[in-house]
Amino acid sequence: MNRPLLLKNARLIDPAAGTDTRGALLVKDGSIADLGTDLNSAPDGAEIVDCGGKVLAPGLIDMRAFLGEPGAEHRESIASGSLAAAAGGVTTIVCTPETSPIIDDPAIVDYLLRRARDTAVVNVLTSAALTKGLRGEEMTEIGLLKQAGAVFFTDGAHSIANARVLLRALTYARDFDALIVHHTEDRDLAGNGVMNSGEYASRLGLSGRPIEAETIILERDARLARMTNSRYHAATVTNRDSLDIVRRAKDQGLKFTCSTSINHLSFNETDIGDYRTFYKVSPPLRSEEDRLALAEAVSSGLIDVIVSDHNPQDVEQKRQPFAEAADGALGIETLLAAGLRLHHAGHMSLPVLLRALSTRPAELLDLPGGRLQKGAPADLIVFDPDDPFMLDPATLHSKSKNTPFDEARLQGRVLRTLVAGKTVYDCTRTDAKK
Amino acid sequence: MTAPAQPKLPYPHRHLLGIEGLSPLEMQALLDMADETAEANRQAGKRRDTLHGRTQINLFFENSTRTQSSFEIAGKRLGADVMNMAVASSSIKKGETLLDTAATLNAMRPDLIVIRHQAAGAVHLLARKVDCAVINAGDGSHEHPTQALLDALTIRRNKGRIQGLIVAICGDVLHSRVARSNIILLQALGARVRVIGPSTLLPRGIDRFGVEVFRDMREGLKDADIVMMLRLQLERMNGSFVPSVREYFRFYGLDAEKLSWAKPDALVMHPGPMNRGVEIDSEIADGAQSLIREQVEMGVAVRMAVLEALARNLPNG
Numbered sequence: 190m191n192r193p194l195l196l197k198n199a200r201l202i203d204p205a206a207g208t209d210t211r212g213a214l215l216v217k218d219g220s221i222a223d224l225g226t227d228l229n230s231a232p233d234g235a236e237i238v239d240c241g242g243k244v245l246a247p248g249l250i251d252m253r254a255f256l257g258e259p260g261a262e263h264r265e266s267i268a269s270g271s272l273a274a275a276a277g278g279v280t281t282i283v284c285t286p287e288t289s290p291i292i293d294d295p296a297i298v299d300y301l302l303r304r305a306r307d308t309a310v311v312n313v314l315t316s317a318a319l320t321k322g323l324r325g326e327e328m329t330e331i332g333l334l335k336q337a338g339a340v341f342f343t344d345g346a347h348s349i350a351n352a353r354v355l356l357r358a359l360t361y362a363r364d365f366d367a368l369i370v371h372h373t374e375d376r377d378l379a380g381n382g383v384m385n386s387g388e389y390a391s392r393l394g395l396s397g398r399p400i401e402a403e404t405i406i407l408e409r410d411a412r413l414a415r416m417t418n419s420r421y422h423a424a425t426v427t428n429r430d431s432l433d434i435v436r437r438a439k440d441q442g443l444k445f446t447c448s449t450s451i452n453h454l455s456f457n458e459t460d461i462g463d464y465r466t467f468y469k470v471s472p473p474l475r476s477e478e479d480r481l482a483l484a485e486a487v488s489s490g491l492i493d494v495i496v497s498d499h500n501p502q503d504v505e506q507k508r509q510p511f512a513e514a515a516d517g518a519l520g521i522e523t524l525l526a527a528g529l530r531l532h533h534a535g536h537m538s539l540p541v542l543l544r545a546l547s548t549r550p551a552e553l554l555d556l557p558g559g560r561l562q563k564g565a566p567a568d569l570i571v572f573d574p575d576d577p578f579m580l581d582p583a584t585l586h587s588k589s590k591n592t593p594f595d596e597a598r599l600q601g602r603v604l605r606t607l608v609a610g611k612t613v614y615d616c617t618r619t620d621a622k623k
Numbered sequence: 624m625t626a627p628a629q630p631k632l633p634y635p636h637r638h639l640l641g642i643e644g645l646s647p648l649e650m651q652a653l654l655d656m657a658d659e660t661a662e663a664n665r666q667a668g669k670r671r672d673t674l675h676g677r678t679q680i681n682l683f684f685e686n687s688t689r690t691q692s693s694f695e696i697a698g699k700r701l702g703a704d705v706m707n708m709a710v711a712s713s714s715i716k717k718g719e720t721l722l723d724t725a726a727t728l729n730a731m732r733p734d735l736i737v738i739r740h741q742a743a744g745a746v747h748l749l750a751r752k753v754d755c756a757v758i759n760a761g762d763g764s765h766e767h768p769t770q771a772l773l774d775a776l777t778i779r780r781n782k783g784r785i786q787g788l789i790v791a792i793c794g795d796v797l798h799s800r801v802a803r804s805n806i807i808l809l810q811a812l813g814a815r816v817r818v819i820g821p822s823t824l825l826p827r828g829i830d831r832f833g834v835e836v837f838r839d840m841r842e843g844l845k846d847a848d849i850v851m852m853l854r855l856q857l858e859r860m861n862g863s864f865v866p867s868v869r870e871y872f873r874f875y876g877l878d879a880e881k882l883s884w885a886k887p888d889a890l891v892m893h894p895g896p897m898n899r900g901v902e903i904d905s906e907i908a909d910g911a912q913s914l915i916r917e918q919v920e921m922g923v924a925v926r927m928a929v930l931e932a933l934a935r936n937l938p939n940g
Contacts, residue, residue, distance in 0.1 A: 320862075321862055326862065327861060327862020327863060327866070328862050328866050329862075329866055330867050330869070330870040331866060331870075332866075332870050332873065332874050333866075333869070357823050357863065357864065360823050361821055361822060361823045361865070361866075363822055364822050364838040364839075417822075
């Protein structure tokens with residue numbers, strides 16, 4: 190790691206600056222020491238890698254992934270999840286707190302970060318629960334948890350029904366400049382729905398979850414965020430009406446941001462087809478019109494962040510009748526390739542796509558990455574955006590195999606992933622292993 | 624602003640319902656009277672007979688050991704006949720309305736009624752329905768005027784003045800009648816008042832009370848002359864307003880490190896009863912900078928002064 194590394198003959202994409210240029214980049218002591226079109230000499234003893242004209246960009250930052258620890262190591266572990274991340278070009282992961290025990294105590298944050306330090310090949314950060322036990326009743330120790338290292342506060346896939354609880358948490362969090370990430374879904378309206386409400390659910394004979402379950406809570410939250418002027422982030426917006434609410438909140442100048450998941454950008458409700466449970470996610474996949482509107486909103490920057498919502502489930506939880514199967518899909522290893530579909534379909538340029546996958550998350554989490562800049566950490570990826578392949582689930586590094594991209598045709602392959610200047614994934618080496 | 628020692632300025636009101644509405648001169652007059660009383664209270668012969676023949680009723684709808692006994696001692700030292708109404712066993716618990724209780728008590732012809740009630744404005748309501756003088760001993764989260772007066776007296780005796788001092792009021796301002804009365808009183812007497820607490824424990828619009836608002840305790844304590852801690856009620860500690868006792872103590876509990884941000888000669892106050900290890904470290908509560916016990920002493924003096932001042936204004940006085 191002490192040896193400098195020159196990545197030359199690269200297509201440098203800096204989503205923070207919105208630039209796409211040719212050049213080279215020099216890594217020294219874990220950081221970007223220099224970069225540019227004119228850079229072509231390396232210091233003595235430097236390792237030199239020819240990128241062959243492929244893209245060199247900041248590593249992806251995934252704000253939402255379930256890594257199994259503690260308590261669900263059969264589904265995923267920090268080690269396996271981080272290998273999947275490295276292979277997918279993700280250099281920083283933020284864990285969800287829905288573990289067992291729940292991450293709602295500073296000691297568990299501390300434990301998790303130590304586990305990550307000892308077993309992960311990429312940066313693993315953690316969020317913490319916003320309410321104790323994810324019960325939606327009493328706020329957690331936001332100050333102590335933040336000091337312990339929690340990067341934001343969320344009840345994961347649980348939505349806080351009690352507006353007063355959320356108001357108090359938002360009010361309190363502001364004093365610590367803490368970011369609150371909230372899953373917006375009215376529990377009663379969502380009921381026992383298992384997919385988007387509408388004609389398709391009716392034809393399949395499945396109970397539906399209306400978009401209003403999402404928009405009513407999102408609208409409420411926008412008003413609470415306005416009362417408190419706190420940093421609020423909607424965890425997963427999935428439909429056109431939600432985008433209107435986000436737009437209005439942003440126009441009011443609130444510190445109001447949002448994510449959508451790669452699933453909602455890649456699929457719609459009809460992908461469920463013949464009750465395919467790998468497409469059962471929460472919130473549910475919506476219509477094709479909604480999917481296209483989400484892609485447009487990522488392109489315009491209205492949607493700040495794309496998350497993988499990586500949710501490994503063991504096969505037994507998915508081999509069930511659709512209504513009884515667990516929610517969730519693998520996502521971290523296919524995040525970039527799935528994102529590139531949006532690029533190839535003409536929705537957005539590469540810098541714009543990468544902005545939602547690296548720069549914006551870095552800004553929201555106050556991380557130094559997400560940009561190609563001198564002094565920034567050398568968390569980098571080299572990828573070929575065009576290379577076509579068919580996804581074989583057997584090649585995935587995750588402990589679980591519930592990928593909705595099973596045998597999908599994808600374009601775009603990660604060639605190399607570096608974390609703090611150290612290569613943690615090299616496609617030429619790992620392919621041999623497989 | 625300082626009132627001349629002689630002759631005393633009169634206190635021209637029938638009741639003491641709050642600090643709000645008092646002029647600075649009236650506040651000073653009460654403090655001057657209380658200051659003299661405090662000296663007298665340290666002598667062996669504390670008993671005066673200025674309230675001889677008067678009847679004082681302490682009507683406490685909320686449990687209070689300290690304030691009630693302070694008023695009881697004050698009345699007795701002045702020679703009044705003091706009766707404590709035990710609300711828990713009274714007809715109020717049997718469903719009688721507040722106003723019926725007031726009418727009943729009024730018919731017994733008391734001269735002074737000291738009232739504490741859990742609802743803001745309840746004391747004002749009662750005051751309109753009785754013929755005697757009424758003292759507010761705390762109404763909901765509204766006012767607690769004798770506490771503010773005793774705090775001011777304690778400050779004045781230790782610092783020699785109130786004008787120009789920086790007073791930081793820390794903690795649960797939202798639910799505190801002590802904070803509201805103190806903000807009005809101390810500002811009227813020329814202090815610079817700051818409030819410090821988590822946003823969940825600060826009332827909306829507090830920035831329009833003329834105070835400086837801080838969410839960071841160290842910033843708020845910087846250069847403070849007086850650090851006034853407030854009590855955090857148990858039911859507000861675990862997740863409703865603040866996440867936990869340990870988090871509250873870490874960020875808002877007064878310990879030696881945080882106190883070091885205030886002036887070296889800063890003095891520490893607390894209206895009691897204290898939660899040691901919640902809002903205040905024992906080391907500080909019992910330390911050289913603490914005025915907490917002197918506050919209790921001044922409480923009796925202030926209440927005697929208030930009872931005397933009001934008794935002078937009684938129609939048959």
